[in-house]
Amino acid sequence: MPSLANPTRFLDLAGRAIPWLTALTVVLFGAGLYLAFFVAPPDYQQGDTVRIMFVHVPAAWLALFGYMLIAAASLGTLIWRHPLADVAAKAAAPIGATFTFIALVTGSLWGKPMWGTYWVWDARLTSMLVLFLLYLGLIALWQAIEEPGRAGRAAAILALVGAINIPIIKFSVDWWNTLHQPASVVRLGGPTIDPSMLAPLVVMALAFTLLFVLLHLIAMRAEILRRRVRAMQLTQVEQAALVEA
Amino acid sequence: MQGLGPHAIFILAAYGVTFAAVTGLALAILADDRKQRLLLADLERKGIRRRSAGAAKTAKPARRPRP
Numbered sequence: 001m002p003s004l005a006n007p008t009r010f011l012d013l014a015g016r017a018i019p020w021l022t023a024l025t026v027v028l029f030g031a032g033l034y035l036a037f038f039v040a041p042p043d044y045q046q047g048d049t050v051r052i053m054f055v056h057v058p059a060a061w062l063a064l065f066g067y068m069l070i071a072a073a074s075l076g077t078l079i080w081r082h083p084l085a086d087v088a089a090k091a092a093a094p095i096g097a098t099f100t101f102i103a104l105v106t107g108s109l110w111g112k113p114m115w116g117t118y119w120v121w122d123a124r125l126t127s128m129l130v131l132f133l134l135y136l137g138l139i140a141l142w143q144a145i146e147e148p149g150r151a152g153r154a155a156a157i158l159a160l161v162g163a164i165n166i167p168i169i170k171f172s173v174d175w176w177n178t179l180h181q182p183a184s185v186v187r188l189g190g191p192t193i194d195p196s197m198l199a200p201l202v203v204m205a206l207a208f209t210l211l212f213v214l215l216h217l218i219a220m221r222a223e224i225l226r227r228r229v230r231a232m233q234l235t236q237v238e239q240a241a242l243v244e245a
Numbered sequence: 246m247q248g249l250g251p252h253a254i255f256i257l258a259a260y261g262v263t264f265a266a267v268t269g270l271a272l273a274i275l276a277d278d279r280k281q282r283l284l285l286a287d288l289e290r291k292g293i294r295r296r297s298a299g300a301a302k303t304a305k306p307a308r309r310p311r312p
Contacts, residue, residue: 048250052259098270106259113252211267219274225281231295232288
């Protein structure tokens with residue numbers, strides 16, 4: 001782990017991991033889509049509409065995972081002030097926001113034929129919308145403050161305050177009477193989904209998770225390079241000022 | 246469409262939105278990565294070095310031309 005915490009070492013490791021992760025992600029998506037469309041049976045109540053689950057559920061899981069990653073990295077920024085922690089948090093925000101957007105839209109498209117409406121202001125849907133707005137707020141904050149260190153600390157505080165929304169999302173279906181169904185995969189008594197549908201869901205979830213990791217590695221690499229470019233541009237300006245003097 | 250039942254449009258729209266969002270995100274991240282690599286390469290070509298890369302490696306500023 002200490003070697004990973006060095007940006008130069010991280011760039012080297014990321015460069016080696018990215019091609020393998022890309023190949024594995026493509027293979028898993030191919031297998032997952034095949035299982036989702038050609039192997040998984042239609043649900044006895046929902047029919048083929050249940051196939052939306054194979055993109056909706058992984059996207060929702062990763063929306064939460066992305067925010068938990070940002071919250072954990074924020075602790076690293078505030079407590080240890082490690083630059084890679086801030087880089088990890090900043091790079092995860094657009095990815096988490098995209099997965100939250102996918103979860104919201106696919107849930108809405110699933111809700112219309114099953115519930116008869118695209119949207120209801122119930123606890124699960126509303127708390128997911130709050131998560132999306134939190135992601136947008138974090139992205140805006142990072143964009144608004146030019147100095148990366150100050151931006152990172154401000155975003156870390158906002159991210160940790162917003163982390164209270166994560167348990168609310170998870171337990172909203174238990175705490176309140178919602179239109180959204182309760183947990184059927186990650187629950188104490190084990191999954192209630194039939195294995196013929198659980199298997200494609202697990203494969204798609206793995207594919208989406210690898211995609212998240214892959215995009216996060218590339219985004220982190222781009223962010224490290226952006227900070228190097230910024231530092232070098234400042235050096236360039238200083239050198240030009242010296243020449244002028 | 247027939248194979249996916251009466252709600253095929255919702256299923257296809259869900260997968261379509263997912264594909265478009267993921268592709269857009271991936272392209273944006275890859276474009277940003279490429280842009281930063283090009284900027285870094287350009288600065289290195291000009292002899293600019295980060296302070297942490299070592300002061301010795303820092304290119305000397307050009308002398309002021311004599312009048």
